[in-house]
Amino acid sequence: MSDMEKPSTSGESASAQGSDGVTRRDFLNEITLGALGIAGLGSAIVTYQYFSPNVLFEPPTTFRAGNPGLFPVNSVTYLQDQQVYIVQTTQGFYAVSAVCTHLGCITAWHPEHDMIECPCHGSKFKPDGAKIEGPAPRPLPHFSITLTADGELLVDKLQVVNPVQVLKV
Ligand code: FES
Numbered sequence: 319m320s321d322m323e324k325p326s327t328s329g330e331s332a333s334a335q336g337s338d339g340v341t342r343r344d345f346l347n348e349i350t351l352g353a354l355g356i357a358g359l360g361s362a363i364v365t366y367q368y369f370s371p372n373v374l375f376e377p378p379t380t381f382r383a384g385n386p387g388l389f390p391v392n393s394v395t396y397l398q399d400q401q402v403y404i405v406q407t408t409q410g411f412y413a414v415s416a417v418c419t420h421l422g423c424i425t426a427w428h429p430e431h432d433m434i435e436c437p438c439h440g441s442k443f444k445p446d447g448a449k450i451e452g453p454a455p456r457p458l459p460h461f462s463i464t465l466t467a468d469g470e471l472l473v474d475k476l477q478v479v480n481p482v483q484v485l486k487v
Pocket residue numbers: 418419420421422423436437438439440441452453454
């Protein structure tokens with residue numbers, strides 16, 4: 319009998335032992351421990367997510383639009399980050415939503431046409447948000463606009479107001 323065919327003292331044949339001395343049993347134990355570790359980590363992550371509060375962080379609906387002096391009389395100013403037009407006429411200020419009442423596209427102010435236009439399906443609105451033409455079912459809503467104690471314009475996008483309501487400064 320040669321050395322290669324001799325059973326080892328641990329009961330495993332020499333062919334089950336790698337050249338670096340790792341047995342098949344050791345190898346399978348390592349694989350099993352690794353798999354259990356990965357499964358345990360995965361279930362810990364899922365458990366942590368389950369118990370974490372499901373909070374939705376939304377941007378504030380009230381914002382300062384700045385000093386009234388920034389807006390010339392008879393102007394329409396688009397505030398991109400708020401998707402609101404600040405309009406000043408000789409009557410006063412109002413804040414108009416830039417979100418089209420048809421399917422929610424963002425409209426654009428076109429001073430050359432003196433109109434707010436929707437790029438999606440062609441709805442057109444006057445600077446005060448009144449609908450001129452197109453599939454939009456309603457005019458653009460007006461939001462509450464007031465002055466802060468320190469004299470800045472304050473718009474509340476949660477409060478839709480009657481379009482005849484303007485802020486006189
Ligand atoms: S989304 Fe504005 S016209 Fe359709």
